[in-house]
Amino acid sequence: MLKEKLEKFFKIDRRCIFLVLAVVLFAPIMKPLGLPNKTIARDTRNAYEFMDKLPAGSFVLFSLDYDPSTRPELHPQAIAMIRHAFKKNLRVGVVTFIAGSTGLIEQIFQTVPGEYNKVNGADYVIFPYMANPVAVMTQMASDLYGIYDKDQDGKDAKTLPVMQGIKNYKNMSLIICITGTAMLDYWVAYVGDKFTVPVAGGVTAISQPGYGPYLQTGQLKGLIGGMKGAAEYESLIQAPGKGTSGIDSLNLGHVLVLLLILTANIILLIIKYL
């Protein structure tokens, strides 16, 4: 009798689970609980420290390759890292290999540079979208102007003050790739390893575990994972943003998953042994 009732739980309409999850995620967004975000992951800290130690004026290349689908996780990461770069007076270059991210890049640079009085062309440069990432990455190893002769607004890239003394990877201090695709793997394999330039990244929480081997060998200098990573980075640069505000939902969502898995297994045990 009990068994039959319990077995019904396994055949529960998945839409019920969807509904519970929606409520759990939505409620804290509407009414924040203010749960603490106390620990900072080692890889996030490493990324932060690597950038923090760069001397002012160093050139950092951002490869922002995420489209609106992964925006909630990756946009806060990108904003936090760019804020950090501007705060440290680093020169920022932006490239992208995903057409959908051009709009998001535009959104970042409409607001963030103003906070630090940074000027387009003098302190940062945005290059246009390019297809075929591997080919572009290889080309940039010898002469980046071979591909990016103009910036996004059609200005001659070589003459921009921000590009002074920058020709290829040898003149860059760090490459940061923020992506929900395999682009970070390409940066590591085709650029980081081949041309010995430091690479750090930001990825979605779902693909974060896959980068363990690269982090161990130092092929990645640091890694920010998901919205939690963004929140951690925001707390490191002391500029809370969208990442920090999403932490409550993230907390409750995770706990719900745990409860569901536990319940499912307890029910399984009861069915099996009672």
Added chain:
Amino acid sequence: MKLIKKQIPLAIVLVFGVLTLVSYYVPHKLSVDYIETMNKWENIVAAFAFLLGLVSLFFSHYYKIKRKADGWGYSLFVYVGFLAMVIPAFIWHGKQTSELGMTSLGWAFRYIYNALSASMFAVLAFYIVSTAYRSFRIKSAQAFVLFVAAFILILGKVPLGQIIWDSVLGWTGQGVDQVIEWIMGVPAVAGKRGIMIGIAIGAIVTSFKIIFGIEKQYMGKD
């Protein structure tokens, strides 16, 4: 016919495959220039492929509408959506904002494309939760190990979980971070490396098969 459909393409694959391989060992300027030229060619071909895709997309939906196939109404949206994004992009030269504020392209990008893409990715969260509920069952000893690892990982990933860990297992002196770092750094990486090495070797051999024309099914069989 066989010459054009088989032998010439195979010869191209062989020559350029070997040259690209050799260029890894030859640092000379000639080899760098060769790679650059190849990259440019690849970019040009990729650009034309966009056009190919577009033509195929339009034709397949055109026939659906013409045949009044099931759900042909959706096919109309392909054209509507295409025009709704492309026309504003032409008018505003791809700019999302102008002196007058947000352009219609910017509006479409932000409030249509953004919203639709984000919803699609967000659905993933729901699927993961329901899959976890349905399939994360401890049916064997191995599954139990997997369960324990996953449990700790999920718990340690969020601050609330860390608080729970500290209050329940704080007496062990092990922070959940350290346990996670060990799980991710030792067993997980060991497994992943094994798969990676296997895949890398498989990729090398497959590349040889293609370069030397042993595997040529991708050109259509003989």
Added chain:
Amino acid sequence: MIKNKLLFTLVLSLLTAAGVLSAPAAGADKGNKSPAQPPITGLTAADMPYDVGGTVLLAWDALASVPPGTVYQVFVSSLETGGWIKAGDYPADGVKPSSEIELPFWAWRGSKTRSALRVEVGELFAYKVTTERKSALCLALEKSSLLRAILSRLQGQGLFGGAGKPEPYTRVIEYKDGIPLNFKVVAELAGKQATAVQVKGSTASNWFRLDRLNNLLLLIVIVIVFFWAVSHAKRKGLFIRRIAGLDAIDEAIGRATEMGKPIYYVPGIGGMSGISTIASSFILGEVSQKVAQYDSQIKVPHYDPIVMTVCKEVVKQAFLEAGRPDSYRDDINFFVSQDQFSYAASVDGMISREKPAAVFFMGYFMAESLLLAEVGATSGAIQIAGTDVESQLPFFFTACDYTLIGEELYAAGAYLSKEPMLLSALKVQDFGKLLVMVSVFFGIILVAVGAKLHWDPFIEVILNLFKAY
């Protein structure tokens, strides 16, 4: 005797050269009376080995102690005197001994007593030239007086204003390796400069990456094994372990035929250069041949137009081979979208509307893997997946009936076609794995033993052997 004389002249000429040369450098020397530190000795300029060119490696005798804050200024000139171009300022703490240059032991002998500095000169000697470029019309006008007359008449009427006139054209004259260059290094501390030292050298574009010799040898070994395996292919049958996912293909197609429902084959979001996508096209060939034999229906939605073109050819050929060219339709393969989630949404929609009997996911997949597989699972289709993206494998395992892991996907073409040449190439894969296992096993032991006994050079040799340069 002669030797001594030669040596004497050499030293004398060097001294005079240094004296003469220090003059222009000393032009800048405010505090030459009390040099802040000893001048550089034993300066050499050699080509940086194994590179594309344009870089020179300066080396000098390392000083026992360099005062903090010292900066080395490097100047280059193609003339022996004058015309100096500053190549850069290099803080002394960033200048490392030549033994620290990251090259393996068989390609580089560094020394701890020599400081080394890589200096790029290519960029310094590249310059722009603006000339006039003559168009084809321009050249034709020079030759034909008739053309000139016609054009001048037209221009008189205000047409073709600038046509036929040469246009300014800027081109970059690139630096060429091999030009003899002179290098000058000055150590500076707090505005005080030590005596400058000058040396001759040149750069070269090299032909072989000797540092990648380990890689090349491994490649040669694998190529030899590969050809050996392939050429001995037909002699006898080869055992190949059962791959459940591939055996289930027949079952899946049979089921679809019985139910009269279509089969979906999803080749993923990879480009044609991806190995998994290529492997996927092999499997598509086999699957569609069976589909043609059973007279079932197959649909292949695409993410990449090039992959679509290739797959069209593969499917067409498969139908032809099955003797059913009449059943082939051009819209079996169709393009959906090159946006990851639009693609996933569209394929999900098709699967949930049409409720196919079987769905194949073969190729490169990212975050859309679970979105696709979960919808397929709820629609009740039999699902077979295969990918080499390890991070997506767990999702396929939970939502699909059968999953091929990485190499199994690569092996699928051989497994299904049973072609002896392809089967024997699998042997090479096993050989590669054996090689890796043996190297990892002995590598770990040797390095551990070496570390225990403090045989540093020995560890260095082993690590060098297995490193990618």
